[in-house]
Amino acid sequence: MSHQFQFRRYRLPLRVPVRTAHGRWAEREGVMVRLTDAHGAVGYGEAAVLPWFGTETADEAENACRELGRKVDDARLDSLPAGLPCLRGALAAARASEQDWPPRHESLGVAALLPAGRPALTAIAPRVEAGFRVFKWKVGVGEPADELALLDDVCAALPAGSKLRLDANGAWDRRQAERWLERCAERPVEFIEQPCWVPRTQGEAAQRRGDDMLRGLAGDWPTPIALDESIASEADIERWLGAGWPGLFVVKPSLLGDLPGALQRLETARAAVVFSSALETGVGARRALRAAFAWGGEPRALGFGVWPLFADSRFDGPHLAPFIRAEDVRRLDAEAVWNALN
Ligand code: MG
Numbered sequence: 001m002s003h004q005f006q007f008r009r010y011r012l013p014l015r016v017p018v019r020t021a022h023g024r025w026a027e028r029e030g031v032m033v034r035l036t037d038a039h040g041a042v043g044y045g046e047a048a049v050l051p052w053f054g055t056e057t058a059d060e061a062e063n064a065c066r067e068l069g070r071k072v073d074d075a076r077l078d079s080l081p082a083g084l085p086c087l088r089g090a091l092a093a094a095r096a097s098e099q100d101w102p103p104r105h106e107s108l109g110v111a112a113l114l115p116a117g118r119p120a121l122t123a124i125a126p127r128v129e130a131g132f133r134v135f136k137w138k139v140g141v142g143e144p145a146d147e148l149a150l151l152d153d154v155c156a157a158l159p160a161g162s163k164l165r166l167d168a169n170g171a172w173d174r175r176q177a178e179r180w181l182e183r184c185a186e187r188p189v190e191f192i193e194q195p196c197w198v199p200r201t202q203g204e205a206a207q208r209r210g211d212d213m214l215r216g217l218a219g220d221w222p223t224p225i226a227l228d229e230s231i232a233s234e235a236d237i238e239r240w241l242g243a244g245w246p247g248l249f250v251v252k253p254s255l256l257g258d259l260p261g262a263l264q265r266l267e268t269a270r271a272a273v274v275f276s277s278a279l280e281t282g283v284g285a286r287r288a289l290r291a292a293f294a295w296g297g298e299p300r301a302l303g304f305g306v307w308p309l310f311a312d313s314r315f316d317g318p319h320l321a322p323f324i325r326a327e328d329v330r331r332l333d334a335e336a337v338w339n340a341l342n
Contacts, residue, residue: 004036005065010281055086124157134163163189166193215245285307
């Protein structure tokens with residue numbers, strides 16, 4: 001089938017700059033796409049690129065859109081290179097039928113984000129009050145020993161039955177990771193996300209050593225380890241599944257060109273999956289959250305406690321609350337986001 005194709009590059013200021021292990025972020029860049037098929041059905045998608053994770057840049061996505069032209073057929077869309085995962089995912093979302101979304105859950109829990117360091121302690125009470133029971137604490141930002149000294153206070157501030165996730169964004173070396181894993185063994189820590197990480201830019205041999213280190217840690221300690229930075233593509237998911245990874249997979253749907261294929265593989269392998277935001281607008285959020293609600297494996301609290309995120313609230317997904325309902329996802333209006341980019 002042939003489609004009319006349009007795209008809009010966006011650069012949206014954030015409400016408050018986001019500090020990540022990969023630098024400070026003041027605006028979100030990406031490309032929004034719109035396809036109209038021969039029957040007049042319109043679909044939207046968002047290429048929310050994260051280049052430091054290994055995706056294309058916003059420039060690369062935009063250039064590829066320019067080359068597609070105003071009219072594209074299915075064969076052309078199917079032949080986009082793997083090096084454009086976010087754009088491929090966006091175009092797949094824009095082609096997906098509106099009807100085929102069977103949510104398996106009425107609502108899913110959301111993990112509340114705790115700031116790095118001591119400020120986490122005062123951040124817990126208001127979130128508990130709001131109803132959150134899953135918390136994610138950013139670690140690996142300050143001195144590992146100082147942060148480790150706070151762990152017991154953080155755990156003590158959580159109500160009984162809560163779960164604590166730690167996200168180190170790959171900041172630790174093996175020795176530091178072991179000290180944390182040793183301490184976490186007897187505490188209500190659901191998992192440690194990406195304790196160590198060797199970026200692919202350091203070459204294959206270094207990456208293999210990094211993978212071995214993660215596998216070693218997962219085998220030596222009882223607290224599960226979740227891969228986030230390590231799985232930026234379908235190929236990464238395939239590699240870790242093939243290696244029999246015993247821990248969790250943090251899946252950012254916006255980074256995957258073939259999201260249904262990747263989720264099918266994970267589901268078949270009975271993998272433990274945590275769905276997570278790539279700081280996308282409501283358009284990307286719609287696709288990502290639909291996937292989370294349709295996931296057939298064990299449901300886990302969503303890593304989507306990110307909105308309100310944008311200075312202009314018309315671009316936000318469902319605002320932070322202890323639960324996101326299927327109804328909230330259904331209500332996300334891709335057309336309104338597209339129009340707001342005018
Ligand atoms: Mg993470």
